[in-house]
Amino acid sequence: MALLEMQDISISFFGSYANEHVNLSVEAGEIHALLGENGAGKTTLMNILYGIYRAESGRIFWQGQEVDFRAPQEAIRAGIGMVHQHFSLVNAKTVLDNILLGDEQVPFFLPRKKLRARVLELSERYGLKVDPDALVGDLSIGEKQRVEILKALYRDIRLLILDEPTAVLTPGETEQLFQVLKALKERGFAVILITHRMSEIMNNTDRITVLRGGKCVGTLKTAETDAAALSALMVGRELEVPSNTAFCDDSKEMLSLDHVSVFRSGRKRATIDDVTLSVHAGEILGIAGVEGNGQKELAEAIVGIRRRRVRGSIRVEDQDLTGTSVCVRAERGMAYVPDDRQHDALVPGMDIGENLLLRQYNHVPFSSGRVFHKKAIRKNAQDAVDTYNIRTVGSLGIHSPVRMLSGGNQQKIVLAREITPGARFIVASQPTRGLDISASAFVHEKLLEQKRLGKGVLLISADLEEILALSDRIAVMYNGRIAGVLSRAEATVEKIGLLMGGMTGEKEAVA
Amino acid sequence: MKAVRILTRVLIYVLALAAVSVLLIAASGADPVSALGIFVNGIFGNKNSFCEIFVKGTPLILTGLACALAFRTGFFNIGTEGQFYIGAMAAAAVSLRCTFLPPVLRVVGAFIIGFLAGGLWSLIAAGMKLRFNISEIIVTIMLNYIAINFVGVAVHSFLQDPASGLPQSERLAAEVTLPRIVSGTRLHIGFFIALALVVLIWFILEKTTWGYEMRLVGLNPRAAEVNGISVAGGVVRAAMLSGGLAGLAGVIELMAIQKKLLEGFSADCGYTGVLIALLAANRPELVPVAALLYAAAQVGAAAMQRQANVPSSMVSILIGCIVIMLLARAWLSGRVSRRGKQRV
Numbered sequence: 001m002a003l004l005e006m007q008d009i010s011i012s013f014f015g016s017y018a019n020e021h022v023n024l025s026v027e028a029g030e031i032h033a034l035l036g037e038n039g040a041g042k043t044t045l046m047n048i049l050y051g052i053y054r055a056e057s058g059r060i061f062w063q064g065q066e067v068d069f070r071a072p073q074e075a076i077r078a079g080i081g082m083v084h085q086h087f088s089l090v091n092a093k094t095v096l097d098n099i100l101l102g103d104e105q106v107p108f109f110l111p112r113k114k115l116r117a118r119v120l121e122l123s124e125r126y127g128l129k130v131d132p133d134a135l136v137g138d139l140s141i142g143e144k145q146r147v148e149i150l151k152a153l154y155r156d157i158r159l160l161i162l163d164e165p166t167a168v169l170t171p172g173e174t175e176q177l178f179q180v181l182k183a184l185k186e187r188g189f190a191v192i193l194i195t196h197r198m199s200e201i202m203n204n205t206d207r208i209t210v211l212r213g214g215k216c217v218g219t220l221k222t223a224e225t226d227a228a229a230l231s232a233l234m235v236g237r238e239l240e241v242p243s244n245t246a247f248c249d250d251s252k253e254m255l256s257l258d259h260v261s262v263f264r265s266g267r268k269r270a271t272i273d274d275v276t277l278s279v280h281a282g283e284i285l286g287i288a289g290v291e292g293n294g295q296k297e298l299a300e301a302i303v304g305i306r307r308r309r310v311r312g313s314i315r316v317e318d319q320d321l322t323g324t325s326v327c328v329r330a331e332r333g334m335a336y337v338p339d340d341r342q343h344d345a346l347v348p349g350m351d352i353g354e355n356l357l358l359r360q361y362n363h364v365p366f367s368s369g370r371v372f373h374k375k376a377i378r379k380n381a382q383d384a385v386d387t388y389n390i391r392t393v394g395s396l397g398i399h400s401p402v403r404m405l406s407g408g409n410q411q412k413i414v415l416a417r418e419i420t421p422g423a424r425f426i427v428a429s430q431p432t433r434g435l436d437i438s439a440s441a442f443v444h445e446k447l448l449e450q451k452r453l454g455k456g457v458l459l460i461s462a463d464l465e466e467i468l469a470l471s472d473r474i475a476v477m478y479n480g481r482i483a484g485v486l487s488r489a490e491a492t493v494e495k496i497g498l499l500m501g502g503m504t505g506e507k508e509a510v511a
Numbered sequence: 512m513k514a515v516r517i518l519t520r521v522l523i524y525v526l527a528l529a530a531v532s533v534l535l536i537a538a539s540g541a542d543p544v545s546a547l548g549i550f551v552n553g554i555f556g557n558k559n560s561f562c563e564i565f566v567k568g569t570p571l572i573l574t575g576l577a578c579a580l581a582f583r584t585g586f587f588n589i590g591t592e593g594q595f596y597i598g599a600m601a602a603a604a605v606s607l608r609c610t611f612l613p614p615v616l617r618v619v620g621a622f623i624i625g626f627l628a629g630g631l632w633s634l635i636a637a638g639m640k641l642r643f644n645i646s647e648i649i650v651t652i653m654l655n656y657i658a659i660n661f662v663g664v665a666v667h668s669f670l671q672d673p674a675s676g677l678p679q680s681e682r683l684a685a686e687v688t689l690p691r692i693v694s695g696t697r698l699h700i701g702f703f704i705a706l707a708l709v710v711l712i713w714f715i716l717e718k719t720t721w722g723y724e725m726r727l728v729g730l731n732p733r734a735a736e737v738n739g740i741s742v743a744g745g746v747v748r749a750a751m752l753s754g755g756l757a758g759l760a761g762v763i764e765l766m767a768i769q770k771k772l773l774e775g776f777s778a779d780c781g782y783t784g785v786l787i788a789l790l791a792a793n794r795p796e797l798v799p800v801a802a803l804l805y806a807a808a809q810v811g812a813a814a815m816q817r818q819a820n821v822p823s824s825m826v827s828i829l830i831g832c833i834v835i836m837l838l839a840r841a842w843l844s845g846r847v848s849r850r851g852k853q854r855v
């Protein structure tokens with residue numbers, strides 16, 4: 001008897017199925033991967049199990065009994081915990097408070113000492129190191145995730161669901177997470193893991209259920225399959241993984257940064273410290289590094305979002321853009337794919353057409369004299385949906401609010417907007433974060449296409465595989481500085497890894 | 512299946528409201544059936560009472576529009592009451608004290624100055640929000656108290672009618688009041704001005720780059736910043752327009768209905784604007800519907816009070832219930848599971 005048995009689950013939104021007759025069976029003591037492209041319905045299926053959505057048809061058996069959770073609290077009480085794609089912690093409270101928050105079992109007068117001991121004991125047992133008295137707002141993303149897991153474990157669960165837990169983690173943090181999951185598995189817990197990274201699946205899971213287009217296309221034993229077979233099953237065809245083969249030898253500089261520093265108000269130390277870099281025509285310069293070492297500040301200084309407290313000069317081709325506004329730089333050919341789709345790149349509450357307008361709304365043919373031309377806007381949206389094959393929501397078409405689209409489709413909207421014929425230089429920051437392999441392949445292909453067109457690309461990514469597959473040269477950032485620049489030929493994971501940790505090689509920090 | 516569920520929930524709403532009404536009427540000692548007859552008759556009974564809907568609805572359309580615009584654009588203006596008074600006071604000053612101008616210019620001037628005064632009044636809150644990051648909700652509420660009491664000072668001093676000695680201004684001369692359009696009723700041209708403004712605001716918000724920028728700032732200020740669109744510009748525009756509309760509500764109420772400035776003459780229609788916007792889901796095109804329904808309920812309730820002795824505050828209670836139900840409308844559309852966790 002399986003621990004969890006979901007049978008024939010269906011649910012639809014706006015007339016299209018997000019889950020269609022899906023079956024999922026999970027045993028105690030296994031790590032079960034749920035694999036599928038963005039929008040395949042993985043999160044939806046887990047939300048049904050967790051009592052957030054209600055299935056239109058199908059049955060769920062938990063420990064042999066049919067259940068119908070109508071709220072997460074009921075699922076938690078039955079022994080199911082879930083860590084969502086987006087965390088739900090209160091930044092202003094301590095770790096301990098966050099763990100106790102919303103627990104129905106906590107008595108009105110808190111026996112704090114006892115509860116604290118319990119949390120400490122749990123974190124000791126499963127290797128979830130975190131200070132219970134620290135403010136959640138001060139924690140790193142990896143630590144926040146440990147708090148989420150602790151919060152779930154604290155409630156005596158038997159099944160832990162993790163929705164894309166590694167998308168935001170550094171390689172080290174990912175390693176730690178899998179240690180924890182192994183410990184859980186040994187103690188008889190079941191884990192459902194959603195991830196897009198094949199290597200994580202192959203190395204850590206026992207079985208895999210693959211979803212495609214809302215349907216279940218199979219459950220496999222990990223030992224009996226391989227990454228290529230899995231991705232074919234998931235995408236429905238063989239997938240070509242694009243990589244950079246034609247290296248650049250153009251000497252024309254597309255972007256040059258000359259001694260650029262960025263300061264934060266009230267801080268003495270620069271967040272970007274004297275960075276000198278250049279990117280040539282037809283070149284992809286990869287910026288590797290552990291996140292938070294100044295990559296975002298660098299990107300924002302280049303595209304002009306940060307202008308105050310920036311020193312040094314910034315040129316694109318032969319135009320000096322130092323001190324100019326975002327709009328001026330965009331007009332001169334600067335394109336930006338931000339790392340944070342939901343906040344920086346898109347307006348989730350607006351529809352596809354309106355999001356595509358963000359850069360161009362003030363220009364013909366979309367408007368003249370401040371009045372919009374509906375036809376041109378609609379045509380622009382329809383063209384983007386067609387050429388980029390953006391999957392809209394059911395009958396809403398181009399009027400789908402962007403909030404309802406999957407991450408991959410949201411990113412396609414950003415690319416459609418930013419990568420225009422007029423774009424000369426593209427800053428792409430974590431462009432495939434949270435995307436599935438085919439969407440990632442699409443983004444990579446798009447960036448390589450820009451390279452072939454002779455544009456310059458700055459690719460900022462925490463994903464080393466991505467950096468190595470696409471870059472002509474690789475600069476590593478550490479502590480706001482360029483710790484080293486490697487040519488593609490000399491770059492290895494080990495060398496980059498050393499630089500990422502702050503050990504400068506023999507090479508000077510100038511490109 | 513889903514439609515049936517939603518329909519039954521709407522039915523539950525309606526029945527609940529009906530039950531509350533019947534209980535309230537019965538509690539006030541009247542016969543619910545005849546009281547309801549009086550309510551309906553009070554609205555549709557004669558030309559005069561029917562036109563009263565539009566008279567009472569006009570300022571509500573404008574304050575509702577002011578709030579809807581503000582809420583759509585991320586400027587949470589709760590200060591329409593104060594802006595209403597400031598607009599009315601400015602209009603009174605122009606039409607009473609600028610007698611050196613011909614009447615037509617005084618009327619036009621009252622509109623322009625009233626709009627600017629209301630707008631600038633709410634701009635104070637926008638400035639504090641942008642400069643010091645203080646919640647505009649709190650500032651606009653505080654500005655309400657200041658504005659209301661400022662009008663109190665004005666009608667005791669520079670806008671007081673010296674002849675009467677009462678705390679009110681002199682009556683506006685006939686040539687600076689707004690014309691009526693149906694004889695025997697108070698229906699005036701201001702209603703159509705309000706409707707025209709609804710169309711204008713809808714057009715600005717939905718069809719112009721100006722409105723796009725404002726909505727963008729309201730929905731995601733960070734994306735505006737990243738794309739080089741001025742957040743401050745959007746907020747200032749929203750504050751000016753919203754405050755100006757509330758100011759115009761005061762101007763029109765003064766020049767068409769009250770015809771003199773006195774304390775307490777807004778009848779709370781500034782505050783009610785917040786409610787109207789809520790009922791209209793912050794959509795300008797729905798504001799007139801919400802405002803007129805609200806006004807009709809008021810007119811009917813007034814009749815009930817006169818003829819059946821049912822306190823008209825009953826309507827306020829009912830509207831309070833409706834608003835609470837609307838706030839729970841996520842439940843109505845089935846978007847929330849039982850424990851009230853909002854679905855994502």
Ligand SMILES: Nc1ncnc2c1ncn2[C@@H]1O[C@H](COP(=O)(O)OP(=O)(O)O)[C@@H](O)[C@H]1O
Pocket residue numbers: 013014017018036037038039040041042043044045393404405406407855
């Ligand atoms: N609340 C919702 N409203 C409308 N459509 C939704 C909603 N939630 C999910 N969907 C749609 O259901 C499909 C599956 O989404 P999801 O389960 O999030 O995919 P995954 O997690 O596999 O990337 C997508 O096409 C998505 O647009």
Ligand SMILES: [Mg+2]
Pocket residue numbers: 042043044085163
């Ligand atoms: Mg998902």
